[in-house]
Amino acid sequence: MSVETVVPFVMVLIAALLPLSLLPVMIWAERKVSAFIQDRTGPNRAEILGIRLGGVIHAIADVVKLMSKEEMTPARVNRFYFVLGPFLALFVPLVSFAIIPLADSLNLGGTVIPLRAVTLNVGILFVLAVTSFHVYAVVFGAWASNNSFTLLGGLRSAAQMISYELGLGLSVVGTVMVAQSLDLGRIVEHQGGTLLGFLPAWNLFLQPLGFLIFLVCIFAETNRNPFDLTEGESEIVGYHLEYSSMKFAMFFMGEYIAIIGASAVTATLFFGGYQVPYLDTDFLRAHSTGVLRVMLVSMGAICFVLALLYRRYHRRLTALYHDRRRNEARMLGGMMLLMGLAAVVALLFVSPLPEAGGQVVVAAVQMTTLLVKILVVSFFFIWIRWTLPRFRYDQLMGLGWKVLIPLALLNIFLTGALLVFSGRT
Amino acid sequence: MIGVRKIGRPMDLKERSYLVEVARGLAISMAHFARNVVKQDEMPTIQYPEEKRVLPERFRGRHRLTQREDGTPRCVACFCCQTACPADCISIEATEREDGYEKVPARFDLNILRCVFCGLCVEACPCDAIRMDTGKYELSGDDRGSLIYDLNTLLKD
Numbered sequence: 001m002s003v004e005t006v007v008p009f010v011m012v013l014i015a016a017l018l019p020l021s022l023l024p025v026m027i028w029a030e031r032k033v034s035a036f037i038q039d040r041t042g043p044n045r046a047e048i049l050g051i052r053l054g055g056v057i058h059a060i061a062d063v064v065k066l067m068s069k070e071e072m073t074p075a076r077v078n079r080f081y082f083v084l085g086p087f088l089a090l091f092v093p094l095v096s097f098a099i100i101p102l103a104d105s106l107n108l109g110g111t112v113i114p115l116r117a118v119t120l121n122v123g124i125l126f127v128l129a130v131t132s133f134h135v136y137a138v139v140f141g142a143w144a145s146n147n148s149f150t151l152l153g154g155l156r157s158a159a160q161m162i163s164y165e166l167g168l169g170l171s172v173v174g175t176v177m178v179a180q181s182l183d184l185g186r187i188v189e190h191q192g193g194t195l196l197g198f199l200p201a202w203n204l205f206l207q208p209l210g211f212l213i214f215l216v217c218i219f220a221e222t223n224r225n226p227f228d229l230t231e232g233e234s235e236i237v238g239y240h241l242e243y244s245s246m247k248f249a250m251f252f253m254g255e256y257i258a259i260i261g262a263s264a265v266t267a268t269l270f271f272g273g274y275q276v277p278y279l280d281t282d283f284l285r286a287h288s289t290g291v292l293r294v295m296l297v298s299m300g301a302i303c304f305v306l307a308l309l310y311r312r313y314h315r316r317l318t319a320l321y322h323d324r325r326r327n328e329a330r331m332l333g334g335m336m337l338l339m340g341l342a343a344v345v346a347l348l349f350v351s352p353l354p355e356a357g358g359q360v361v362v363a364a365v366q367m368t369t370l371l372v373k374i375l376v377v378s379f380f381f382i383w384i385r386w387t388l389p390r391f392r393y394d395q396l397m398g399l400g401w402k403v404l405i406p407l408a409l410l411n412i413f414l415t416g417a418l419l420v421f422s423g424r425t
Numbered sequence: 426m427i428g429v430r431k432i433g434r435p436m437d438l439k440e441r442s443y444l445v446e447v448a449r450g451l452a453i454s455m456a457h458f459a460r461n462v463v464k465q466d467e468m469p470t471i472q473y474p475e476e477k478r479v480l481p482e483r484f485r486g487r488h489r490l491t492q493r494e495d496g497t498p499r500c501v502a503c504f505c506c507q508t509a510c511p512a513d514c515i516s517i518e519a520t521e522r523e524d525g526y527e528k529v530p531a532r533f534d535l536n537i538l539r540c541v542f543c544g545l546c547v548e549a550c551p552c553d554a555i556r557m558d559t560g561k562y563e564l565s566g567d568d569r570g571s572l573i574y575d576l577n578t579l580l581k582d
Contacts, residue, residue: 036457036462037457037461039461039468041468212444321475383451383454383458387451388447388450
């Protein structure tokens with residue numbers, strides 16, 4: 001097995017498993033962030049041997065609950081489409097992750113290995129095409145349920161998603177014009193370096209209007225607040241009324257994976273993707289040993305800080321609980337301490353890295369950067385949800401057609417004019 | 426005919442773009458979030474059942490029957506509490522007593538499932554025999570029978 005075959009395989013694995021493993025984190029973050037914004041403590045009861053991880057264990061409890069619930073299929077539904085709906089809802093957002101460049105391509109003695117699952121030179125079109133497939137999941141689920149209310153809900157959301165796809169597609173055109181390529185790898189490469197000497201050359205600063213339109217449209221595309229009229233959990237009947245148990249969970253999980261996928265696309269298009277601000281790939285590769293040292297130092301520092309925080313937390317736990325839950329902070333804090341010590345020990349044994357090893361280290365740093373950016377954008381999704389009220393349907397359509405699409409066209413015009421006058425075409 | 430009257434409430438560009446107000450809203454929710462992350466101890470949530478709310482002095486909890494110095498109930502089975510009770514949750518059976526006092530309850534059943542915790546029984550009692558000062562409010566049981574408290578249970582507290 002040569003490196004050229006192993007690396008793409010690993011990349012496919014990462015692209016498939018990263019969103020899935022971020023899913024419980026997202027569900028946890030949604031609950032915890034909403035709780036903190038509303039001055040509550042959020043979930044903190046579910047435990048395994050006293051370990052609660054601040055509520056993460058609730059995700060496992062949810063899975064157990066949803067798996068053991070009764071699976072209902074209403075009479076006279078179209079069974080094929082009824083099952084296909086939730087599967088598509090989960091599958092489609094996962095696919096869009098395949099196209100994201102996770103790090104700069106490896107360059108091993110002349111052979112270039114791109115670090116992403118699929119290398120397409122029309123990457124951005126693929127993303128748009130795949131996200132528009134999400135409509136099918138909704139429409140299949142809505143229509144196949146054999147229920148007028150779900151059909152209405154499905155029509156409502158299909159209209160919404162199709163309307164905002166226009167704005168979405170048009171808002172991306174500006175970025176494509178700036179990078180002069182549809183390839184996401186090219187777009188990210190173009191965002192390396194700095195603007196005016198102090199800003200990272202992210203499309204966020206080159207395309208502020210485009211970014212704003214893109215952000216609003218992506219919220220509508222993923223059916224998040226303030227555009228979550230598709231579900232409208234508490235008020236209106238949505239398309240997944242007839243779904244129960246794991247099929248409902250698949251819609252639910254699909255929604256969160258869509259958020260992660262949308263965050264990844266946003267990070268790639270507007271926040272410089274895997275680019276570490278101010279440090280480009282060549283610089284990082286030239287100093288790979290130093291990078292490794294900095295990584296280990298920061299890892300050790302984070303672990304020690306966490307261990308200290310756990311020590312403080314331990315005092316609170318022992319004052320409050322008198323069962324096995326009181327040991328949690330001690331266990332996790334000890335683990336953090338061990339990890340910090342391991343980082344320190346590893347730091348002592350770092351020797352200058354060979355070329356290939358250095359490139360792998362740099363790739364790891366860049367993947368971490370991308371992950372941080374994805375998490376920040378995902379946090380923004382949650383943050384918005386617990387701040388803004390929902391739009392009315394006519395306001396939603398008005399915003400999409402009368403404001404965002406003209407603005408996106410204006411953005412394209414302005415970008416084109418600027419590019420022509422600055423002589424960059 | 427139905428007409429639509431438009432009320433002039435013109436918004437300028439700043440208001441119509443929503444962006445300023447959205448940013449302000451985000452700042453408010455972020456302030457709450459940050460404060461609660463940093464100062465988790467100061468959150469108003471009480472971690473019941475580990476932590477319990479401090480009850481006010483006059484909190485009306487589960488009833489108890491008071492005792493004389495010799496351990497017999499103060500209750501003279503006058504039926505005042507049973508009469509006063511709006512929820513009809515007290516039922517008393519009286520019996521005679523030899524040592525000077527005329528009446529004592531033979532049975533004193535208090536159905537806590539019906540009780541509305543109004544405290545009228547306490548007000549009505551001429552002998553200070555029934556009080557609601559136990560501070561107990563976690564009243565649950567496995568069956569209905571266990572929630573109808575009899576004389577001995579009420580005397581114990």
